[in-house]
Structures are given as C-alpha cells and as structure tokens.
Amino acid sequence: MVELDILTYPDERLKQISEPVERFDDELREFVAALEAKMRAGPGGVGIAAPQVGRFQRIVIVDVSGHRKVRQSHGRLVLINPEITEWEGLEVGREGCMSVPDYTGNVVRAERIALRACDEHGQSHEYRFEGYEARAVQHEIDHLDGLLFLDRLVSRRSDLFRRKVYR
Amino acid sequence: MNEWYMATLVGRDRPGIVAAVTQALYEAGCHLGETSMVRLGGNFTIMLMARCAQGGLLETLEPVADRLGLRLHLDRIEGRLHDHRIPDVRVSVHGADRAGIVAQVTGRLAEAGLDILDLDSDVAGSEAQPIYLMHIEGLATQGIEALEAALADLDAGITVHLSPIETMIG
Numbered sequence: 001m002v003e004l005d006i007l008t009y010p011d012e013r014l015k016q017i018s019e020p021v022e023r024f025d026d027e028l029r030e031f032v033a034a035l036e037a038k039m040r041a042g043p044g045g046v047g048i049a050a051p052q053v054g055r056f057q058r059i060v061i062v063d064v065s066g067h068r069k070v071r072q073s074h075g076r077l078v079l080i081n082p083e084i085t086e087w088e089g090l091e092v093g094r095e096g097c098m099s100v101p102d103y104t105g106n107v108v109r110a111e112r113i114a115l116r117a118c119d120e121h122g123q124s125h126e127y128r129f130e131g132y133e134a135r136a137v138q139h140e141i142d143h144l145d146g147l148l149f150l151d152r153l154v155s156r157r158s159d160l161f162r163r164k165v166y167r
Numbered sequence: 168m169n170e171w172y173m174a175t176l177v178g179r180d181r182p183g184i185v186a187a188v189t190q191a192l193y194e195a196g197c198h199l200g201e202t203s204m205v206r207l208g209g210n211f212t213i214m215l216m217a218r219c220a221q222g223g224l225l226e227t228l229e230p231v232a233d234r235l236g237l238r239l240h241l242d243r244i245e246g247r248l249h250d251h252r253i254p255d256v257r258v259s260v261h262g263a264d265r266a267g268i269v270a271q272v273t274g275r276l277a278e279a280g281l282d283i284l285d286l287d288s289d290v291a292g293s294e295a296q297p298i299y300l301m302h303i304e305g306l307a308t309q310g311i312e313a314l315e316a317a318l319a320d321l322d323a324g325i326t327v328h329l330s331p332i333e334t335m336i337g
Contacts, residue, residue: 047337062337069333094253094334102249104334132333139337149337 024122049143178237280309
C-alpha cells in the first residue's frame, strides 16, 4: 500500500475545492484503504479527507467508535460525494486537525445532521449523525470545500453558545 | 537569537497600543511568540513572548512604552513554542461577588488534580450588586469525577458547571 503524506497548513492546496468521484473502481478502493491507514496512524485521528493527502476528490473517512466518550456511532464510514441534507441545532466544540499541528480551537457546528453519501462501491446511503460524530463529519466535509477549522474559529473568551453542561 | 523574553506592558487603555508596540518590535527585527492581550479595569495589559536577532528588547520597547504611558517589565524566560497542551475540562463559575470565590474554587480544584491552562474572570452586574464570573480550561489529572466531588459542598450562592472538552482531531 502506498504511504500517503499529510499536507499541512499553510499549504495552498488545502484551499482547493475537490471534485466529485465518478468512477468507483479498484483504484478508488485501494486509495480508500491507504487513506484509512493514514487516519488510523495519526494519534487520536477520527477522520480524514482525501485533499489532506493531496487527492482532490470528494472522499472522507470517519470512525469515532474508538473514542472513549462516544457511546453510539456508525463505526467505520466511507463517505464519497457526501451531501448534508439537514442541519439542526448549534454547538461549540473543540477541534484540531492533522493538517494543523499543535493547535486546537473552538468551532460552532450543527448538533445534528442528515447526510447522503456513497460508499466505496458506489452504493448510496442515508445517515443521521449527532454530537461528536456529526462534528467529525462536518469537519471532514469542510476539507472538500477548501475550508479548515481555522476558518471557523470562535473566540475562547466570548462564549456565544453554551456548551453541554456536565451535571 | 533564540533567547525568549517575556515582556509585560500595562497602562491606561487607548487605541493603538498593540499596533505601536508590535510595530516597534518588528522594526527592530524581533519575533513574537505567544501573547495574551486584554483590557482589565480600563488598563490595557500585554504579556508577550519576544526574541530579537540583535540589539536589546529593552532599548526597543522603552521608548514606545514611555510614549504610550505603559509600565514595562522584562524577564528572560525558559520557554519554547509548539508546547501546547490540550485541555480536557472546562469550569464555569458565577455568583454574587464577594472575596474568596476564586481562592475557594481553585483551591479545591487544585487539590483534586486540576491543572489550569487558561483562566479569565470578570466582575459584571452593577456596583450595588456585582456578580463574579470565571471561566477555566484545564487538565483534570485525576479525572473530572474528582473535580466534581471536590466542588460538591461548595458554599451556596456559587454556581459551578463542569463540562468535559472532547477535542475532535480530524
């Protein structure tokens, strides 16, 4: 399997808008496998998008099932040509990114989303995500549109949206 | 190069302080590291990491501090960049203002293993009825449950919310 390299900010290519996938063939599936390996190699990485490794196609992988605080999730997800069809609620959460080492910041995301996407065999699926998993999916889809979480940071001092309260 | 200093500048707030201080540093060939700049009680406060290729930081900052009416303090520090720690808990506190809120809350949190990475607090409300607010981000080195337990029998009138920070690395 080819070892993929992560592009890091300020690499201009991270601002590129990715193209839809049209051919669901073995080459695509091999790439998806290599992309997943790269995601799992990173410390704590729960998602990755193809443009992060310099392939500008609308492919993301998310798997939050290994995260200690996530109780329910869809497990391993390959989301190709994803389209968010519904948004609901807003929530502040902290994000970091393999393409932006040594920085984390607060970002507002939709709490719940509905999404349509193809898997690596070209099969179309519909999903509903919430919370941490919804955040990961939105973060990765942003990469397909040339956006980083840095483009959506909110001030840590002015807390416009109340966080979930623990007790 | 490579010797970091911490510069502290404090004085009556007015427009243009940040621009003037950082322009002087830039023109002297200095680099900024991490900084914190905020208005506190009508004063503008700056703490900034800086290092200079040549020449002294003091000679660079003194004239601009004098011109803007800022007190200047410099310390050589053992510091470095790219040393961020990711907080895993956020603590929000509010209540009617009185002496001792911060001491009481942070004292208990420290005993229960909280390592504070960032704290800001403020007095709001009115002069007749001031309220105190505090936000902390930190590392719960003994777990959030330990922090919760430490705050269980806090004085009435102080409201504390603990919430985990789940950082999503994508």
